[in-house]
Amino acid sequence: MELDELKYQLNQKLATDHASRTDADIAALLKKKTHSVISKLKRSLIIEMILCILFSAAMLYVVVISSYWSIRLYFGVFTVLMFGFTFILYYLYQRTQKLTDSQQPVKANLQAVVALLEEFVKRYFQFTMAILPVCFVFSLILSSMEPISIPEVDKFALHYFSARWQVLIFLGVYMIVLAVVLYYFTKWYLKKLYGNYLAELKQCMTELG
Amino acid sequence: MPSEKEFIQLLNEHQRIIHKVCNLYMDAHADREDLFQEITLQAWKAYAGFRGDAKFSTWLYRVALNTAITFFRKEKKKPEIYSSAQMPDYGHQDTHDPIEEQVKAMYAAIGDLSKIDKAIVMLYLEDYNYNDIGDMMGITANNVAVKMNRIKIKLKESTQKYMTPA
Numbered sequence: 001m002e003l004d005e006l007k008y009q010l011n012q013k014l015a016t017d018h019a020s021r022t023d024a025d026i027a028a029l030l031k032k033k034t035h036s037v038i039s040k041l042k043r044s045l046i047i048e049m050i051l052c053i054l055f056s057a058a059m060l061y062v063v064v065i066s067s068y069w070s071i072r073l074y075f076g077v078f079t080v081l082m083f084g085f086t087f088i089l090y091y092l093y094q095r096t097q098k099l100t101d102s103q104q105p106v107k108a109n110l111q112a113v114v115a116l117l118e119e120f121v122k123r124y125f126q127f128t129m130a131i132l133p134v135c136f137v138f139s140l141i142l143s144s145m146e147p148i149s150i151p152e153v154d155k156f157a158l159h160y161f162s163a164r165w166q167v168l169i170f171l172g173v174y175m176i177v178l179a180v181v182l183y184y185f186t187k188w189y190l191k192k193l194y195g196n197y198l199a200e201l202k203q204c205m206t207e208l209g
Numbered sequence: 210m211p212s213e214k215e216f217i218q219l220l221n222e223h224q225r226i227i228h229k230v231c232n233l234y235m236d237a238h239a240d241r242e243d244l245f246q247e248i249t250l251q252a253w254k255a256y257a258g259f260r261g262d263a264k265f266s267t268w269l270y271r272v273a274l275n276t277a278i279t280f281f282r283k284e285k286k287k288p289e290i291y292s293s294a295q296m297p298d299y300g301h302q303d304t305h306d307p308i309e310e311q312v313k314a315m316y317a318a319i320g321d322l323s324k325i326d327k328a329i330v331m332l333y334l335e336d337y338n339y340n341d342i343g344d345m346m347g348i349t350a351n352n353v354a355v356k357m358n359r360i361k362i363k364l365k366e367s368t369q370k371y372m373t374p375a
Contacts, residue, residue: 005254005314006311007334009308009312010312010315010316010319010334011334011335012231013316013335020224021221021224021245022221023217023218023221025222026217026220026221026224027213027217027249028250029245029249030213030217030249030250030253032250033245034247034250034251034254035243035246035281036245036247036251036276036280037279037281040281064317069241093302095276103258103268103271104271104274104275104276104347105270105271105344105345105346105347106274106325106345106346106347107346107347107348108212108327108347109275109278109279109347110278110279113279120311143235168375171243184260197281201279201321204278204323206345207323207325207326208347209348209352
């Protein structure tokens with residue numbers, strides 16, 4: 001039996017295999033929360049924007065109260081960076097706002113969702129990676145310009161290192177390892193969050209040509 | 210501001226469309242419920258943009274298919290294929306009814322198709338012509354025709370797999 005012959009019967013099966021919903025059931029559904037990826041992304045962007053603003057305020061507070069010039073500079077730069085990142089998040093949020101049109105053709109809808117997710121993943125990754133060198137360079141410059149003596153750290157350094165170059169090598173290796181770990185961790189995390197889903201959507205786009 | 214009452218009434222009259230999409234795209238009952246809820250919500254959100262240029266059923270198909278295709282499940286359960294245990298219960302089942310068996314086999318074969326092919330089959334089953342299917346999918350009518358031919362071949366082969374030997 002071919003598809004054409006079964007059309008009517010199959011249609012009946014597909015449409016009747018359910019329990020009908022009443023008006024009240026549908027009205028109740030309208031009050032529930034959506035679980036679409038775009039809605040999740042929106043929620044996540046709102047939370048991240050709030051966190052960014054809170055962190056910026058906290059860092060600004062440190063800038064104001066700290067008596068160390070190096071700490072003020074360090075946290076001041078990160079306040080500006082966080083502020084900038086908040087704008088990136090807001091820009092992405094605005095893009096998700098425009099993407100609530102699920103009545104467009106399937107291909108156009110897929111293209112819009114994929115483009116947004118790719119941009120989100122790209123910006124997230126770029127920001128995380130960009131913050132690392134800033135963090136390292138500032139730590140090195142500022143700690144050498146205005147060293148603060150912490151007894152526990154000094155004790156540790158004296159125990160393991162006999163020369164300054166050894167400390168510098170240790171710090172260099174530590175930063176490289178941390179950067180590599182963070183690079184792969186961020187990639188893995190973003191892939192885990194959106195990678196497989198993006199691949200699935202792209203496969204659908206490829207099918208549509 | 211769209212009227213909620215009017216929307217609910219329209220959706221109620223056309224809810225078989227959503228059920229069809231849910232049945233085709235989801236195996237587990239809980240997943241179907243989730244998808245039904247998501248399609249209803251997405252339709253409500255998009256309803257303000259419905260200007261009545263197309264029939265409500267056509268518009269709802271578009272929203273439902275877009276939602277089903279981009280629907281994200283955290284843990285993707287492997288079987289998109291219906292085993293006999295997962296097949297929807299059609300009520301009274303006469304195992305000796307060859308038509309019933311063929312319908313079940315075809316249903317299972319459609320379950321094997323990709324998300325895009327399922328959408329095309331669904332619209333084809335609704336008697337939409339290739340131009341309309343093309344408009345909804347965002348591809349040309351020729352492309353739909355080519356795909357439909359391939360799908361028919363796939364289904365013919367795949368249906369055999371699900372038929373129990375007499």
